[in-house]
Amino acid sequence: MKKILVLFWTFFKIGSFTFGGGFAMIPLIEREIVDKKKWISQNDMIDILTISQSFPGAVAVNSAIFIGRRVGGYTGALSALLGVILPSFLIIILVARVFTYISDIGAVKAALKGISSAVIALLIITAIRVGKAGIKDKIGPFITIIALLLLLAAGIHPIYVVMLGIVLGLTRYGIKIIRKKKK
Amino acid sequence: MKIGLFSFGGGYGMIPLIGREIAVHNWLTGQEFVNIISISEMTPGPIAVNTATFIGYKAGGIPGGILATTGVVLPSLILILSISFFLSRFQNQPIIKDTLYGIRPVVLALIIQAAIFVSKSTLFKEGMNIKAMLNLNAIGYLLEFINPITIAITVISLVTLLFTRIHPILVILAAGAIGVALHFIGVL
Numbered sequence: 617m618k619k620i621l622v623l624f625w626t627f628f629k630i631g632s633f634t635f636g637g638g639f640a641m642i643p644l645i646e647r648e649i650v651d652k653k654k655w656i657s658q659n660d661m662i663d664i665l666t667i668s669q670s671f672p673g674a675v676a677v678n679s680a681i682f683i684g685r686r687v688g689g690y691t692g693a694l695s696a697l698l699g700v701i702l703p704s705f706l707i708i709i710l711v712a713r714v715f716t717y718i719s720d721i722g723a724v725k726a727a728l729k730g731i732s733s734a735v736i737a738l739l740i741i742t743a744i745r746v747g748k749a750g751i752k753d754k755i756g757p758f759i760t761i762i763a764l765l766l767l768l769a770a771g772i773h774p775i776y777v778v779m780l781g782i783v784l785g786l787t788r789y790g791i792k793i794i795r796k797k798k799k
Numbered sequence: 800m801k802i803g804l805f806s807f808g809g810g811y812g813m814i815p816l817i818g819r820e821i822a823v824h825n826w827l828t829g830q831e832f833v834n835i836i837s838i839s840e841m842t843p844g845p846i847a848v849n850t851a852t853f854i855g856y857k858a859g860g861i862p863g864g865i866l867a868t869t870g871v872v873l874p875s876l877i878l879i880l881s882i883s884f885f886l887s888r889f890q891n892q893p894i895i896k897d898t899l900y901g902i903r904p905v906v907l908a909l910i911i912q913a914a915i916f917v918s919k920s921t922l923f924k925e926g927m928n929i930k931a932m933l934n935l936n937a938i939g940y941l942l943e944f945i946n947p948i949t950i951a952i953t954v955i956s957l958v959t960l961l962f963t964r965i966h967p968i969l970v971i972l973a974a975g976a977i978g979v980a981l982h983f984i985g986v987l
Contacts, residue, residue: 633968634843636917639910643960643967666899666906671882673875674845681879686887693880697872704844705868708852709861711838723979726987728841730978732921733949734971737956739914746910750903759901763908768915777905785901789894 619688620695626653627680627699634700635728636735638668638675642742645679655687662749670778676700759784831857847871921949948987952977 626648634641642665649655656664664686668678677700684696751757759781766772766780835857839849848871855867889895924944956970981987 629968632843633971634845635971637913638845639913647967662903663899666902667882667886668879669906669909670902671875671878673872673878674847676845677848677872677875678879681876682883685880685883690880693876693883697876701844701848701868701872704842704848705852705864707842707844708839708849709856709864711842712853712856712864723982724841726978726982727975728978729921729949729987730952730974730976730981731971732917733952733978734956734974736914736917736921736953737960737970738967739910739917740957741960743907743910743914746903746907750900750907756904759904760907760911763905764911767908767912774909774912777908778902781902781905782898783901785898786894788900789897792893792897 620691622653623684623688623692624695624699627684627696628702630680631676631700632703634676635731636739638677638679639665639742640735640738641676641679642745643738645683646745649683649687656683658745659749660686662746665746666750670782922946922953948981 630641630644630648633644642661645661646658650658650661661683664679664682665675668675668682671678677697680696680700681693685693688695747760751760763777763781766777767774832854835850835853836846839846839853842849848868851867851871852864855870856864859866886895922945924946952974956974959965959970960967978987
């Protein structure tokens with residue numbers, strides 16, 4: 617029972633500070649769940665992030681459900697999910713009621729500029745972690761560059777680029793099988 | 800509900816989907832919709848969840864907000880639970896390992912894309928035109944538009960996160976506070 621509450625509170629904290637999309641929350645998850653609680657390993661975290669990105673839904677929500685399930689079963693999944701969306705829910709209801717035009721206040725804009733600048737640093741850290749864990753040969757960087765060009769220059773939707781990665785992975789598996797049979 | 804199922808690849812992919820559904824049901828005006836998206840970007844949490852909560856609240860009060868939030872996360876819950884059940888059994892199968900091997904470099908590309916997206920609106924001043932950079936004086940043009948203050952905050956945050964044990968939440972809070980402080984002395 618204690619674990620379930622801790623899961624909720626951990627993801628409540630993560631949900632409260634996830635600015636700029638799900639990827640920026642990886643350093644937070646790493647600190648809270650990998651370093652402090654030691655519930656999952658860093659490699660597991662990268663795998664969960666990879667899988668969460670490959671399926672529909674917000675990355676933050678998907679990874680919360682995944683980690684919750686891994687740590688505390690189905691109740692764990694539910695409590696992590698509630699934890700990660702409750703801050704958004706409360707803040708949005710408050711904003712919708714009180715400050716619909718809050719975006720025009722200069723100080724708020726400046727605070728968000730500062731936060732976004734820190735978010736870029738969080739994203740760089742996430743990229744370093746994923747790069748270290750996921751790219752171990754010469755083909756990896758090549759796939760990353762091709763994917764980046766498809767996303768940025770050709771403007772192709774992320775899901776198709778992820779599908780390309782899946783196809784490449786399955787091709788690698790297929791080649792291995794064929795080689796084994798030849799032997 | 801329908802939207803949650805189709806929001807592959809992060810919140811931005813689903814904005815056109817939401818737009819279409821709203822027009823069909825006549826929930827909001829176009830201007831209200833644009834405001835909601837900019838607020839969802841500014842507040843913490845996934846953009847998809849924020850937008851759904853906001854629209855649900857505007858369309859049907861707090862019960863509407865709860866229903867819309869549930870609707871947008873329910874497909875994720877069902878999908879991820881079934882996948883994690885499947886994966887915990889087959890995680891060490893070579894086929895899963897090879898598939899992950901193919902996706903990881905792509906996820907790295909998506910993270911870099913997200914970093915570039917945030918950098919564009921944060922580290923550079925408004926009105927920068929990528930096409931104008933194609934002329935001979937590209938570096939001079941770039942220097943004219945960079946925002947040294949936000950770049951400094953990014954660098955300081957990065958150094959702090961890499962070389963100290965300071966919690967990432969504190970770094971985010973400090974960066975926000977520095978932004979407000981700089982605003983009041985008239986720099987940002």
